[in-house]
Amino acid sequence: MDTPHKPHFIRPCTRIWLALMILTCTTFAIGETGWSGTAVMLTVLGTAVIKVEMVANYFMGLRRTRWLWRGLVLGWLILVSGLITIAYLMTVK
Amino acid sequence: MSETFTKAMARNIFYGGAVFFFLLFLGLTFDTMQQLPGRDHRENITDSVVRGKHLWETNNCIGCHTLLGEGAYFAPELGNVYARRGGPFIKAWIAAQPTGSPGRRQMPNFNLNDQQLDDLVAFFKWTGEINTAKWPPNIEG
Amino acid sequence: MINNTRTSHEIHATPPGDLAIWFFIYAELLAFGVFFVAYAFARANNVELFNESQQHLNRTSGAINTLVLITSSYFMVRAVAAIKQGLSNSCARWIAAAIGLGFVFLAIKIAEFNATFATGISLSTNTFYMFYLSLTLFHFMHVILGMVILAAIMVKALRGGYSAENHIGVETGASYWHMVDLLWIILFPLVYVIR
Amino acid sequence: MQYQSQAVAKPYFIAAIGLFVGQIIFGLIMGYQYVVGDFLFPEIPFNVARMVHTNLLIVWLLFGFMGATHYLIPEEAETELFSPKLGLITFWVFLVAGALTIVGYLMVPYATLAAMTGNDLLPTMGREFLEQPLITKVGIVIVVLTFLFNISMTVLKGRKTSISLVLLVGLWGLAIFFLFSFYNPSNLVLDKYFWWWTVHLWVEGVWELILGAMLAFVLIKVTGVDREVIEKWLYVIIAMTLITGIIGTGHHYFWIGTPEYWQWFGSVFSALEPIPFFMMTVFAFNMVNRRRREHPNKAATLWALGTGVMAFLGAGVWGFLHTLAPVNFFTHGTQVTAAHGHMAFYGAYVMVNLAMISYAMPMLRGRTANSGAAQTLEMWSFWLMTVSIVFITLFLTAAGILQVWLQRMGDTPMGFMAAQDQIMIFYWLREITGFVFLLGLVMYIWSFFCKKGEAQTAA
Numbered sequence: 041m042d043t044p045h046k047p048h049f050i051r052p053c054t055r056i057w058l059a060l061m062i063l064t065c066t067t068f069a070i071g072e073t074g075w076s077g078t079a080v081m082l083t084v085l086g087t088a089v090i091k092v093e094m095v096a097n098y099f100m101g102l103r104r105t106r107w108l109w110r111g112l113v114l115g116w117l118i119l120v121s122g123l124i125t126i127a128y129l130m131t132v133k
Numbered sequence: 134m135s136e137t138f139t140k141a142m143a144r145n146i147f148y149g150g151a152v153f154f155f156l157l158f159l160g161l162t163f164d165t166m167q168q169l170p171g172r173d174h175r176e177n178i179t180d181s182v183v184r185g186k187h188l189w190e191t192n193n194c195i196g197c198h199t200l201l202g203e204g205a206y207f208a209p210e211l212g213n214v215y216a217r218r219g220g221p222f223i224k225a226w227i228a229a230q231p232t233g234s235p236g237r238r239q240m241p242n243f244n245l246n247d248q249q250l251d252d253l254v255a256f257f258k259w260t261g262e263i264n265t266a267k268w269p270p271n272i273e274g
Numbered sequence: 275m276i277n278n279t280r281t282s283h284e285i286h287a288t289p290p291g292d293l294a295i296w297f298f299i300y301a302e303l304l305a306f307g308v309f310f311v312a313y314a315f316a317r318a319n320n321v322e323l324f325n326e327s328q329q330h331l332n333r334t335s336g337a338i339n340t341l342v343l344i345t346s347s348y349f350m351v352r353a354v355a356a357i358k359q360g361l362s363n364s365c366a367r368w369i370a371a372a373i374g375l376g377f378v379f380l381a382i383k384i385a386e387f388n389a390t391f392a393t394g395i396s397l398s399t400n401t402f403y404m405f406y407l408s409l410t411l412f413h414f415m416h417v418i419l420g421m422v423i424l425a426a427i428m429v430k431a432l433r434g435g436y437s438a439e440n441h442i443g444v445e446t447g448a449s450y451w452h453m454v455d456l457l458w459i460i461l462f463p464l465v466y467v468i469r
Numbered sequence: 470m471q472y473q474s475q476a477v478a479k480p481y482f483i484a485a486i487g488l489f490v491g492q493i494i495f496g497l498i499m500g501y502q503y504v505v506g507d508f509l510f511p512e513i514p515f516n517v518a519r520m521v522h523t524n525l526l527i528v529w530l531l532f533g534f535m536g537a538t539h540y541l542i543p544e545e546a547e548t549e550l551f552s553p554k555l556g557l558i559t560f561w562v563f564l565v566a567g568a569l570t571i572v573g574y575l576m577v578p579y580a581t582l583a584a585m586t587g588n589d590l591l592p593t594m595g596r597e598f599l600e601q602p603l604i605t606k607v608g609i610v611i612v613v614l615t616f617l618f619n620i621s622m623t624v625l626k627g628r629k630t631s632i633s634l635v636l637l638v639g640l641w642g643l644a645i646f647f648l649f650s651f652y653n654p655s656n657l658v659l660d661k662y663f664w665w666w667t668v669h670l671w672v673e674g675v676w677e678l679i680l681g682a683m684l685a686f687v688l689i690k691v692t693g694v695d696r697e698v699i700e701k702w703l704y705v706i707i708a709m710t711l712i713t714g715i716i717g718t719g720h721h722y723f724w725i726g727t728p729e730y731w732q733w734f735g736s737v738f739s740a741l742e743p744i745p746f747f748m749m750t751v752f753a754f755n756m757v758n759r760r761r762r763e764h765p766n767k768a769a770t771l772w773a774l775g776t777g778v779m780a781f782l783g784a785g786v787w788g789f790l791h792t793l794a795p796v797n798f799f800t801h802g803t804q805v806t807a808a809h810g811h812m813a814f815y816g817a818y819v820m821v822n823l824a825m826i827s828y829a830m831p832m833l834r835g836r837t838a839n840s841g842a843a844q845t846l847e848m849w850s851f852w853l854m855t856v857s858i859v860f861i862t863l864f865l866t867a868a869g870i871l872q873v874w875l876q877r878m879g880d881t882p883m884g885f886m887a888a889q890d891q892i893m894i895f896y897w898l899r900e901i902t903g904f905v906f907l908l909g910l911v912m913y914i915w916s917f918f919c920k921k922g923e924a925q926t927a928a
Contacts, residue, residue, distance in 0.1 A: 057344065060344045076325070099348070099448075104284065124314040137442055138292060139294065142294040149423075161730075165662070186657060194595075196519045201724060203725070207503070209885035210802055236505055238515070241578075259657075265724045273882045297705050404729075404730045
């Protein structure tokens with residue numbers, strides 16, 4: 041994250057930041073449409089998972105640490121989003 | 134990056150975490166205090182109920198019974214005894230103690246006069262009306 | 275390592291910042307994770323109630339808050355990058371910006387809470403509002419705690435307390451702040467969007 | 470024993486073990502009353518025996534904590550006690566107040582005791598664990614405040630280590646939360662709400678700080694591991710304790726009239742409460758494995774390791790067993806609660822006190838450790854007491870589950886006494902195991918007087 045500061049060079053973290061903003065706007069847009077259903081839920085939740093992974097790996101710098109620390113966050117994320125999905129699917133049937 | 138795990142940071146997290154969660158606990162307590170009047174019908178606390186609670190305490194009934202599930206597990210739950218047995222039965226039962234049947238658990242006689250028994254029943258009646266989120270599971274308590 | 279600055283392509287044994295904060299971060303992730311799952315399964319039991327009550331939420335303010343927190347988190351990344359090059363003042367300015375956005379988040383959140391409480395909704399109104407208020411209030415307090423930490427770091431940075439060689443404190447504060455942002459990134463879609 | 474004033478701890482430890490024996494005797498009386506209902510009736514009705522049993526437990530644990538503090542603070546602060554005399558005065562006042570209270574419980578009916586001791590002035594009696602008369606409660610406050618003054622002044626004039634600071638936070642917290650025992654509103658729901666501020670915030674809050682500090686001290690002395698490492702982990706563990714324990718109070722606010730959101734907060738946070746106990750066990754074993762010296766007192770090491778494991782099992786696992794609201798709905802107020810109570814109190818607080826006594830007593834008598842034979846005897850007592858508590862807990866858990874099945878499930882639930890008759894077998898088994906526990910305790914005491922083998926005075 042600390043490549044030397046050269047002018048008119050967009051840092052990686054800035055690109056990540058932009059991506060996060062865009063993904064948030066898409067989630068908001070989906071929310072505004074008021075659609076519901078499994079497909080919509082999976083997209084929204086998937087977006088959240090991607091965003092969390094980006095924050096954890098790039099912003100928090102876990103990208104350059106041992107797999108233990110990244111695995112903990114990733115494992116937690118998969119468990120939580122998995123259970124949320126299961127809970128959601130329970131209501132769809 | 135130096136692999137640091139400093140005692141100073143651990144100490145800060147201890148103090149920060151403790152204060153943080155105690156404040157959250159106070160916040161929840163404040164909200165509970167707002168909600169309680171609607172759940173415990175405190176307006177029904179008559180002098181008789183107050184005297185009844187005093188009798189419950191000064192005779193250490195909690196030493197054998199549970200009240201709303203808290204106390205000793207030697208004798209029945211009394212949180213819903215008014216609904217289970219009704220006032221007259223409670224008064225008669227207390228006055229008739231101890232049963233004296235050999236080998237059975239015994240309840241002492243507290244020599245309560247009729248007024249005191251009425252107060253105790255009033256306390257049980259009030260306790261039974263507290264909104265305890267549908268606890269106990271059934272009338273047996 | 276001769277100096278302990280983080281060169282870009284090296285795998286480190288521990289994440290940036292003090293390991294103790296990471297114990298706290300994982301504990302908080304666990305606590306929030308359990309709450310998120312509890313929300314999901316509570317929703318599974320009364321879908322109509324959740325969907326109906328969710329309509330009354332102010333999704334716009336939730337979305338803006340997400341953008342605010344992500345940007346504030348980004349500022350902290352820039353603050354860490356600045357201090358790595360020993361630029362204490364620039365680092366302090368980035369932290370100040372992050373705290374500024376923190377206040378924006380709090381302001382929006384307080385406005386949202388006032389609107390909700392004004393309609394007489396409380397923790398005991400129904401299960402959805404209990405979860406909505408508990409999760410957002412719990413997170414709200416974490417934002418305040420995070421800002422206190424960032425303020426402490428900013429003051430130290432202004433006094434030149436950090437350098438290219440030694441800036442563990444900044445990374446610790448940044449990690450905690452990223453966690454606060456990360457939790458909101460899940461909380462927003464879960465509570466405001468998914469129906 | 471590096472400082473003369475550490476000798477003040479000796480009477481506290483002796484009194485602690487003495488009261489411990491009393492507690493177990495009344496435990497056995499109650500255990501027998503469960504199966505033969507009219508045993509010792511009306512001389513000692515069940516409620517009196519229970520008061521003596523629970524009050525002796527809490528008082529002997531407090532004596533143990535105060536003894537441990539008087540022993541470790543001078544060593545931690547590297548200075549003599551502020552006033553050893555005050556330490557002894559506090560001891561005698563507390564012992565006499567405690568003894569009078571127990572005698573009062575036994576000699577007069579409770580209602581008469583209440584009338585005699587001015588309970589009408591400020592009614593605080595008749596609540597579980599807080600049955601002491603008003604004058605005793607005021608006496609306890611005075612004793613604890615003088616004790617805290619004495620200890621705090623010692624730390625102020627000496628070296629301030631994390632262990633002594635954590636211990637002080639724990640002790641001051643203990644004193645502050647005891648004040649809630651004076652608040653007894655006529656509204657039962659408010660009464661219970663703040664009653665838990667004394668009971669829960671003691672045993673799942675500040676007492677765990679005291680437990681952590683004592684265990685850390687014993688581990689430093691027994692393993693010789695660097696103080697910095699141990700204190701670092703101590704802070705992380707007690708941080709987790711308060712983070713989960715404070716809101717964990719919610720698992721007592723499910724069914725007493727408080728709003729229903731407590732069922733979510735109480736379940737979630739108390740489900741996390743076993744984590745600090747698990748970390749304490751990993752921490753204890755880790756420190757012993759990385760020990761840098763072979764301390765001759767093997768028994769103290771065993772007690773320290775046992776504390777971690779049994780605290781995790783009793784308070785952690787058995788606590789989690791019935792802490793989630795949907796489960797607690799059925800097990801609340803049954804023998805499952807009693808099972809958790811026994812193993813949690815023994816595993817967390819009895820064992821850490823015995824670890825401290827087992828470590829400090831030889832030092833107070835001028836030797837580093839007892840003889841090999843004495844230690845073997847002590848280890849036998851460790852296994853006897855620990856295994857018997859495990860069995861008591863298993864029997865009560867089985868009794869509790871059967872009680873729930875008979876009395877609270879299905880559409881033809883049994884009455885309380887009918888259900889009790891069906892689980893009598895478990896009460897018999899529990900009573901027998903209780904005698905095994907007493908045997909273990911007697912062996913523990915005997916191990917301090919065992920003459921065989923020469924005491925080790927290795928530094």
